[in-house]
Amino acid sequence: MATKLLIEAIHDTLIDEMRKDERVILMGEDVGARGGVFRVSADMIEEFGDMRVIDTPLAESAIIGAAIGASLNGLLPIAEIQFFDFIHSAMNQILNEAAKIRYRSNGDFHCPIVIRTPYGGGVHGALYHSQSIEAIFTREPGLKVVAPIFPADAAGLLRSAIHDGDPVLFLEHKKGYRAIRDEVPENGHVVPIGKARVVKSGSDATIISYGMMLHESLAAARALEEKGGGSIEVIDLRSLRPLDTETILESVMKTGKVLIVHEANRFGGVGAEVSALISEEAFAWLDAPVMRIGGAEVPAMPYTKPLEAAYLPNQQTIGAALEKLAAF
Amino acid sequence: MATKLLIEAIHDTLIDEMRKDERVILMGEDVGARGGVFRVSADMIEEFGDMRVIDTPLAESAIIGAAIGASLNGLLPIAEIQFFDFIHSAMNQILNEAAKIRYRSNGDFHCPIVIRTPYGGGVHGALYHSQSIEAIFTREPGLKVVAPIFPADAAGLLRSAIHDGDPVLFLEHKKGYRAIRDEVPENGHVVPIGKARVVKSGSDATIISYGMMLHESLAAARALEEKGGGSIEVIDLRSLRPLDTETILESVMKTGKVLIVHEANRFGGVGAEVSALISEEAFAWLDAPVMRIGGAEVPAMPYTKPLEAAYLPNQQTIGAALEKLAAF
Amino acid sequence: MTSSTARPAGVAERPDQRGPLSNEQLRQMYETMALARGLDERMWLLNRAGQAAFVISCQGHEAAQVGAGFALQPGKDFLLPYYRDLAISLHFGLTARDVMLSLLGKQGDPTSNGRQMPAHYSSRKLKIVTGSSPVATQLPHAAGVALAAKIRGEDTVAFTCTGEGSTNQGDFHEALNFASVRQLPVVFFVENNGWAISVPMAKQMNIAHVSERAAGYGIPGVTVDGSDPIAVYTAVAEAVERARRGDGPTLVEALVARFTAHSSDDDDRMYRPLNQAQELRANDPNLRFRARLIEEGVMSEEQVKEIEARIKVQVNDATEFAENAPYPDPSELTLHVYGS
Amino acid sequence: MTSSTARPAGVAERPDQRGPLSNEQLRQMYETMALARGLDERMWLLNRAGQAAFVISCQGHEAAQVGAGFALQPGKDFLLPYYRDLAISLHFGLTARDVMLSLLGKQGDPTSNGRQMPAHYSSRKLKIVTGSSPVATQLPHAAGVALAAKIRGEDTVAFTCTGEGSTNQGDFHEALNFASVRQLPVVFFVENNGWAISVPMAKQMNIAHVSERAAGYGIPGVTVDGSDPIAVYTAVAEAVERARRGDGPTLVEALVARFTAHSSDDDDRMYRPLNQAQELRANDPNLRFRARLIEEGVMSEEQVKEIEARIKVQVNDATEFAENAPYPDPSELTLHVYGS
């Protein structure tokens, strides 16, 4: 098993799938000679040519709209949105078109596209290069949303996404690209969409998270255990829609205490749905209120260091919440 | 006190505020001679002229973008989006611009616009003339969202929205326009943004709702009481952001049982946030799981009668849930 | 010819010619125009009778649509229509029964099985691509359909239609630019009836012809008289050839008339004088084309009677068939959200 | 003149004239261009030294920006800039200290108090309107600013800038169309440096000049040599007069060069030959304008020395001032989400 950075796992899987299946194309701003602004598609235009690795004009709605059209005519397009923060002008194409094509045509048409985009903050990207607005998309039936933060999951979920018959929003944490390195199984590793993973098992409380906050949560859980504060189970959702209800509820029924952590602001975030789901399905098993930690309840992440740091949850704030939870 | 239809209350308040304040303008598709496709702005271009009642080209992003610009130069624009289902191409202007202008400029600029739009289904509008996608907007700090369903609230909240210093999304239920008639106080009635209303008080359980489902909920509550099934409190949120936490929690602490009902699908809906809020803040007072009822978990509301009917919650489905709740 | 301004307004490039069309084809053209009109008029009757909740019309657009349709190859080329495209959808193979099933939202409606509003014509088998109600979103789709064809080296053409008011949408701009940069085999067809619901052309854009917009993308732009199916055929045939040759997209604007209110939910007396609507009908392309074919000896009075008779049968049959068809079962509500 | 195609590429309308500018104004022009360059170069040094996380440059655009700025009335007209508009923002009254405070994200940065990335120039007092990072969103804002002025009967002009790649966005199309239909007093200024990060003009659009897009909106489109501040002044002055007269918007394209990589996060050697970047610098508008003013006797070697000296002092002072300024307190995080 090779050890790879998150970005390498994505890059290598893209190349592997494009070699295996001619129908797969990549389109987006600067994905060609530049290899993408983060170099996720480095050297791909050289191998696959500019008919399959397409530098598009600066127009997000056309990128998604054209990808949709290409998918309706037999291709498996991967559309890159340069930053999640710039996806808004494509929302009509994503939410009103891609997500509704199968349903509105009664299954006559379907739309197998993947939308890859870097999200998340902590890199001095400020209000418009740091956003975590996944909840806008997870609420949309017809769309699938994944946010792998381990290289193996990124490789396995990207493969599933490319061959899924429905549109999949594939979220890549830009801070994780070069911060997270881990083992990746060789040849064709696949991770099914809709399955969470228990990253660390425990018995006293459950942390449910995803993205970079998963790693902060792990650190907080371990720190608490070291000082004998209890045994914490940590779940990486990986897929945000569909949610892995089974894995979530199993853990809740075991520990009876839940802390949900994500980088997005709390109000209306993925954590709200997970919390509501838990009260509906596992109320009788709860020994404490389901708690949520999220980014600051402000329009977006500020640029300057002290404000950016104050915006983000971290091991300390998570640890403090865990202790509150343990005290119940 | 005059009795008015929901649509009349909105129409009359628009005229009243435009007479009182020269800075108020109305812009949108067909708002002029046509008076809007629902006739909300009937006869307004005749009174205020086409400099203040503006028939715009068919371009939602420009409607909102120009309204933003006009607000930055001293006007109080009211932008109409003909159907909520067509707001997507303006999401960049709403979420990345209007909602972030005050914050990103550290309070140097602010964006006092109102975005009026008809939402909701049950009128054979199908997938693209029936949507309830308010949760996309309620999750956005910097934006306010209101959804009055009583004529008096519509008048009072529209007045507050026009004079609010921040962008306000003003949701008008298109089925309610001519279905809901009620008393409206004269001269300058104001309802503050962020305050819910206890429409019917009760002691055994609380229904939290808004929009047309509020009326279905009221009917279900009354029906249950008549057959001695318990006393149900019914809250009309009216404002979806900010939420009236105080009124919500007070009621929960009184009744200990909560049913949340809205027309939007459940996953990631406003009800998810309300449910999560209640478990965090009133867990100890809960005698039963917080339950949610929403539209079907499908991409949007179908056209044909039987499927449209099957999509929507109604007095019967709400009543059944109430009985389940009462049984706890 | 790269812009309508090269020509007086609304005049087709070769209005005198009818291109390489056989008399048989010309009669088919007329029959499809007439069938579309017959179905459309029946839909309004059903609406007024309370049987159909919503109708939106092709009346006044038939000649433009059918003329364009004959320049394409149904079965091979893709059609990405909008809600007025009943006539060209029929030309692509949609049947009268299909149309009535979707009007009444009945089981078996091939466009959506009753899920979409009427007039959202769609069929994978017929290469009519499913569309939504938000306008202009099909234009980028058409570019994408053409992109796939070009990547595979096929000479398929994507033909997409919209109204003139919808060319003010960002998606129009982004789609034409994308298609031109990649030189994709797509034809953008604008049915300019001068109104966007109640908003007249002058309040929609500050140009005389939509085709003037082609210059901004470096593609040819043409304006043709949409009441002359042969002129439209000629202009679209040229655009289609260009696309098949690999010389990229064309913007074709057909000047048409909207005979009815915007839809059954609209009342156009609020914003356009009644006599205007009447004047438009006075110049009905269907009647003019029929007279012309008779006059030119392409079609006999006999044949006209046969055509009218066939259409009457089809429209009645389709209506009855749809009226007797069941509604979809409520259990269908949750089908086809995801494939797996 | 309604399209650049009326003129050979990149040649200004009246390149020989300098318009009604006094020698004093011409020297001010140069000083602002030079100050912008001085600040920009210092920002890169601070970035390389690890003090500034992000820099995006105006280098190569200064002449176009300052030439345009002199055709406007700061204090009366509105500026809706984009991230390269350091030079014109200085002309509108932003100070060297303001710029350095925002570069380092320090307390007192008037553009956002450290909340936005550097180069998001903004100040209500100076009528520089706050902008975001998503491109082209400021174009509809400019139309709206102009709409408010027109409704109140003021002769204020809204001047907004963007890059050529950003003209592919739907908002460009919708804004120009809206502004033209309402005949609003706005000038759309495109700084065409031939690159959208790594994407060359040819992959962005299939036309020779962005100004050709004006035809689609029925407004004048001009292309000027953006390395000649006087040519830009002349073209923009005409557009501003047109706007003040009530004759509507103009699209002005200035041909400029991007001397640096797209930003400090970019490495342009991946997509453009090193020698191209060097060739561009060989034709530095700042140096050419300085030589020209000296040659024409507008500015003496003495005065050049004084200007360079003043700039050195300003840049050093601003750097020191910003370095010594405190960061915003973390408690500021939650301020200004809502007004009430």
Ligand SMILES: Cc1ncc(C[n+]2csc(CCOP(=O)(O)OP(=O)(O)O)c2C)c(N)n1
């Ligand atoms: C994005 C969007 N906004 C608004 C509407 C509502 N609407 C439906 S048709 C129409 C007018 C379209 O005019 P035009 O493009 O000229 O087509 P026509 O109906 O005249 O054929 C409008 C505003 C819509 N369908 N989509």
Ligand SMILES: Cc1ncc(C[n+]2csc(CCOP(=O)(O)OP(=O)(O)O)c2C)c(N)n1
């Ligand atoms: C909507 C959107 N998509 C993508 C980006 C990322 N991005 C920033 S600048 C840029 C290129 C802009 O090129 P151009 O408009 O020519 O301006 P220039 O930088 O060349 O002056 C891109 C793609 C963005 N800021 N906004």
Ligand SMILES: [Mg+2]
């Ligand atoms: Mg029209």
Ligand SMILES: [Mg+2]
């Ligand atoms: Mg550029």
